[in-house]
Amino acid sequence: MSKNLNLYFDNAATSWPKPEAVYRAPETQMREASGNPGRSGHTRTLESDRLLYKTRETLGRLFNISDPSRVVFAYNGTDALNIALKGFLEKGDHVLYTAMEHNSVLRPLGRLRRDGLIDTTMIPCSETGYPDLDYLETAYHPNTTLLVVNHASNVTGTIAPLPEIIKSAHNRRVKVLVDAAQTAGVIPIDVQKEAIDMLAFTGHKGLLGPTGTGGLYVSPDIDLKPLREGGTGSQSESDVHPESMPERLEAGTLNSAGLAGLLEGVNFILEQGFEQTRKKEEELRDYLWNNLRSINGITLYGPETSPGRTVAVVSLTVEGADCGEVGYILESSYGILCRTGLHCAPLAHQAIGTHPEGTVRLSPGFFTTKKDIDFLIQALVEIVQLASG
Numbered sequence: 001m002s003k004n005l006n007l008y009f010d011n012a013a014t015s016w017p018k019p020e021a022v023y024r025a026p027e028t029q030m031r032e033a034s035g036n037p038g039r040s041g042h043t044r045t046l047e048s049d050r051l052l053y054k055t056r057e058t059l060g061r062l063f064n065i066s067d068p069s070r071v072v073f074a075y076n077g078t079d080a081l082n083i084a085l086k087g088f089l090e091k092g093d094h095v096l097y098t099a100m101e102h103n104s105v106l107r108p109l110g111r112l113r114r115d116g117l118i119d120t121t122m123i124p125c126s127e128t129g130y131p132d133l134d135y136l137e138t139a140y141h142p143n144t145t146l147l148v149v150n151h152a153s154n155v156t157g158t159i160a161p162l163p164e165i166i167k168s169a170h171n172r173r174v175k176v177l178v179d180a181a182q183t184a185g186v187i188p189i190d191v192q193k194e195a196i197d198m199l200a201f202t203g204h205k206g207l208l209g210p211t212g213t214g215g216l217y218v219s220p221d222i223d224l225k226p227l228r229e230g231g232t233g234s235q236s237e238s239d240v241h242p243e244s245m246p247e248r249l250e251a252g253t254l255n256s257a258g259l260a261g262l263l264e265g266v267n268f269i270l271e272q273g274f275e276q277t278r279k280k281e282e283e284l285r286d287y288l289w290n291n292l293r294s295i296n297g298i299t300l301y302g303p304e305t306s307p308g309r310t311v312a313v314v315s316l317t318v319e320g321a322d323c324g325e326v327g328y329i330l331e332s333s334y335g336i337l338c339r340t341g342l343h344c345a346p347l348a349h350q351a352i353g354t355h356p357e358g359t360v361r362l363s364p365g366f367f368t369t370k371k372d373i374d375f376l377i378q379a380l381v382e383i384v385q386l387a388s389g
């Protein structure tokens with residue numbers, strides 16, 4: 001088999017390629033608008049203000065958020081999760097989280113726990129990545145205030161049963177923070193219908209935007225303490241950071257060039273509609289999974305594919321070969337790009353039985369074709385032969 005050029009199977013890390021408009025928008029924003037939003041009253045500033053408002057409003061349309069001021073911009077998913085966790089939690093709180101959480105949840109929680117501020121309990125997950133809902137029912141404490149759940153695992157693609165989890169938490173008046181890093185732009189999310197209290201999303205994965213973008217939806221009945229304070233362009237006479245949203249949680253100059261690109265990514269997704277794109281991604285994941293399943297020497301991790309249960313992520317190991325080595329051969333011999341190791345989610349690997357080596361993760365994206373997948377499958381067949389020989 002010959003080497004291909006950059007067959008990209010790392011969309012769970014960051015999506016590539018992007019729609020053309022996403023590449024162009026940041027340049028246009030820097031050349032033609034470029035005023036510092038919220039700061040002055042001149043034309044360029046007002047243009048930037050309009051862009052930010054439009055981006056909040058469009059994200060609002062995507063997630064059914066009726067008040068765009070409840071959409072707070074962040075620099076990535078990690079930043080959004082930090083704003084939520086450190087803004088919400090108070091000394092003495094108890095927090096639940098699942099074993100599928102990313103380090104962007106585990107590490108801030110770990111810090112708050114080590115500092116003696118909070119207590120935490122992990123909800124174990126099955127070896128296919130499903131949270132143990134029976135365990136959840138036993139895990140609440142009288143001081144539990146927050147439950148954090150990864151909407152879809154970046155290791156196995158497993159989609160968490162949000163309705164059941166949210167219902168369970170709300171029955172105890174516990175708020176729910178959903179990490180939508182792997183689902184925003186990939187599966188429909190309706191914060192009102194699903195009663196999501198806080199939704200953290202990143203801009204550079206399924207939303208097809210540039211890196212350096214992301215955000216947090218905060219429901220109207222939650223007041224977060226600001227993680228950062230500083231310039232907002234408003235109430236400059238005061239040394240108290242403004243209370244009004246979204247300024248309350250946004251300090252300093254925003255990434256308006258990146259957000260211009262994010263707006264185009266979200267527009268692209270809205271234009272395509274979820275029905276077709278979701279169907280296509282599910283078909284690709286099924287096709288990849290089903291073909292790999294029949295190869296002796298490959299072990300797959302995650303749910304058997306069926307509609308609504310996974311996003312387009314497949315994790316595997318190859319008998320007799322180290323994951324890093326498989327990744328290296330995929331790139332150096334075939335031009336296939338993927339990610340290997342723990343994917344910043346060590347507890348997820350403990351749950352699925354791949355700790356500490358990790359897995360080879362293949363994540364097709366919006367622009368992946370069936371032909372790309374055929375090439376990948378053939379490459380893996382050859383690698384398995386090599387490893388067994």
Ligand SMILES: Cc1ncc(COP(=O)(O)O)c(C=O)c1O
Pocket residue numbers: 012013076077078079102104150152153154179181182202203214
């Ligand atoms: C499940 C999950 N949560 C959070 C993040 C963090 O997102 P970001 O890289 O945008 O900070 C990631 C990124 O891989 C992720 O997969």
